[in-house]
Every structure is written in structure tokens, then in C-alpha cells.
Amino acid sequence: xxxxxxxxxxxxxxxxxxxxxFADLMAPGALRAAGADHVVEHADELASAFGYQANAR
Numbered sequence: 001x002x003x004x005x006x007x008x009x010x011x012x013x014x015x016x017x018x019x020x021x022f023a024d025l026m027a028p029g030a031l032r033a034a035g036a037d038h039v040v041e042h043a044d045e046l047a048s049a050f051g052y053q054a055n056a057r
Contacts, residue, residue: 002046009034020049
């Protein structure tokens with residue numbers, strides 16, 4: 001799941017999910033400290049965070 005807040009990361013991890021922190025308005029370090037498995041700062045990084053290659057066919 002993708003979350004952009006500390007509370008969202010905590011909820012996802014509490015549910016046993018893999019969480020990608022989206023540091024749009026939140027400091028990346030805060031999302032990491034909350035337990036995010038991976039943190040991205042731009043939407044174009046999301047595909048690679050999920051293991052997909054951009055423009056893969």
C-alpha cells in the first residue's frame with residue numbers, strides 16, 4: 001500500500017502490509033522512522049518501488 005502520513009504507515013504495518021511511503025508533503029525520514037518499507041518522493045518513482053519497470057511491455 002502507499003501512504004503519505006506517519007499514521008497511515010503505522011496502520012499499514014500494523015495490518016501486516018508492505019508500505020511504501022510517499023513523501024510528497026511529509027519528511028522522508030518520518031515515514032522511514034514509522035516503518036515504511038520503501039520511501040519515494042515523486043510519483044514517477046512508484047512503479048519501480050513496486051518492482052515494475054517503466055514502459056515495460
